[in-house]
Amino acid sequence: MAASDQTGRNHNTGLPATRAGSPWLAQWADRLRRAAIILLAAGFALGGLVIFGEVSFPRALAVFICLVAGALIPWRLRDVEQARGEGVGIAPVETAVVRAIVEGMPDPAVLLDRAGRVLHFNSAAGQLAPALRKNELAQFALRSPEIITALREAIASAEPKRTTYLDHVPVDRWMELIVTPIAVPTAFGGSDYSMLMTFHDQTPLRRVEEMRADFVANASHELRTPLAALSGFIDTLQGPARDDAKARERFLAIMHAQATRMARLIDDLLSLSRVELSAHVRPDTLVDIVVIIRQVADGLEALAHERQVTIEIELPTAPIMIAGDREELLRLFENLIENALKYGASGGRVIVSLVTAAGGDGAPEVRVLVRDFGPGIAPEHLPRLTERFYRVDVGDSRAQGGTGLGLSLVKHILNRHRGRLLIESVPKKGATFTACFPQTKSPASA
Known part of the structure; x- marks a missing residue:
């Protein structure tokens, strides 16, 4: 066969190298x-x-x-x-170039023909809707009424359509869908419309709006009482108790307690808002949960000594790795153990243990149990314990310095970590709070 030079032409025939001698x-x-x-x-x-x-x-x-x-x-x-x-007679919209463009889009994207059948979709769309299949109708995989309505209207009118919907799997997410008709040439020289569906995650914006509204409503409600107390005592100290040293000392102590309560309430509200803001983003950093639990237990030894409660730790010596946010996990276990020390103090001890077991779907999970031996919780209160500002005994909770947000914060942190909270209690026999996390293989065993 004749050799060819860099210009792609055969030396002997002058024909293109792709034809000569081919x-x-x-x-x-x-x-x-x-x-x-x-x-x-x-x-x-x-x-x-x-x-x-x-x-x-x-x-x-x-x-x-x-x-x-x-x-x-x-x-x-x-x-x-x-x-x-070889691809010469394929419709232009079905070529590898179009497929590569769709796959390269950062947001979930699906390209459909005018009948609503899937031509191409990228990996992000596959994660958003795992049931998507090429050459099948998109409505089989995207069953939200808002999506189907927007798609039908765009196909009928050949005009862009925009809609928002709430996706509940795996966690609640607000999504915006834009259906854009695109005029494309056909294989026989004509033209037709394809439908490009792009999805945009609006959850952060929604979270910010909800966080702002919730913060204003909750703060105005919960801060009213301590602010009224502070205002009343200030008026008293400026008036009748101006020269009463004993009353002044007692009132200042109460004012200090109320100010501390307000500071803790604001801290809990801000922590809860931050967790809710990032609830749709699962942490991916590997942390040793055993070290975190021991650190929290050591930090609460002073409170345990004050309440005359013994903290018994039953943890493995080997590291137990999970995907999580260290600061949020510290806050989670601090709330669980501190609640046990405060509300179960009459039992004299608190047991913190860790076990591994199979979850409801059969996947392995890590379970951290915090058990107290106090008065327990009546069954009618158990379903509402994780609601914001819900208290079994309002007077006792405020006396203990509680804000009513501790278990709500625990629940939201667990949701972000794709975990769950189990609560078991029998009146007069204590209560057990179990935080369950998906188990991650340690680097040594991976």
């Missing part, structure tokens, strides 16, 4: 040889018939032309089919 020419030469033999034999036969007067010359010529056409047309059809198999 299998394409060899294939055509072979076809022509076989056709020539067949046509030559047919020509001799027809010539003999003309010579002997069996067939007139015009009729013989017409038959020969038909034979030539019959020999060449099937080759042309085979070439067309082969070209289509």
Whole structure:
């Protein structure tokens, strides 16, 4: 075979290197040889018939032309089919270039034909809707009424449509969908519309709006009482108790307690808002949960000594790794153990233990149990314990310095970590709070 230079032309023939000496020419030469033999034999036969007067010359010529056409047309059809198999006859919207563009989009994107069948979708869309399948109707995988309505309207009007909907799996997320009709050429030179669906996560914006509204409502409600107390005592100290040293000392102590309560309430509200803001983003940093629990337990030894409660730790010596946010986990276990020390102090001890077990779906999970032996919780209160500002005993909670947000914060932190909270209690026999986390293999065993 002749060598070719960098310009892509054959030195001997001057033809493009992709044609000269290629299998394409060899294939055509072979076809022509076989056709020539067949046509030559047919020509001799027809010539003999003309010579002997069996067939007139015009009729013989017409038959020969038909034979030539019959020999060449099937080759042309085979070439067309082969070209289509190589991508030449594929509709422009189904080419690899369009597929690469859709796959390269950062947000979930799905390209449909005008009938609503899936042509291409990227990996982000596959994670958003795992049921998506190529060449199947998108409505089978995207069953939200808002999505189906927007898609039908865009197909019918050939105009862009925008809608928002709430996606509940795996966690609540507000999504915005934009359906954009795109005019594309067809394989036969005409034009048609394809539908490009792009999804945008609006959860952070929604979280910010909800956080602002919740903060204003909760802060105005919970801060009213301590602020009223502070204002009343200030008026008293400026008036009747101005020169009463004993009353001044007592009132200042109460004011200090109320100010401390307000500071803790604001801290809990801000922590809760931060967790809710990032609830849709699962932490991916590996942390040793055993170290975190021991650190929290050591930090609460002073409170345990003050309440005359013993903290018993039953933890493995080996590291137990989970995907989590260290600061949030510290806050979670601090709330659980501190609640046990405060509200279960009459039992004299608190047990903190860790076990591994299978979750409801059979996947392995890490369970941290915090058990107290106090008065327990009545069954009717258990379903509402994680509600904001819900208290079993309002007076006792405020006396203990509680804000009513501790277990709500625990629940939201667990939700962000894709975990769950289990609460078991029998009146007069204590309560057990179990924080469950998906288990992650340690680097040593991975």
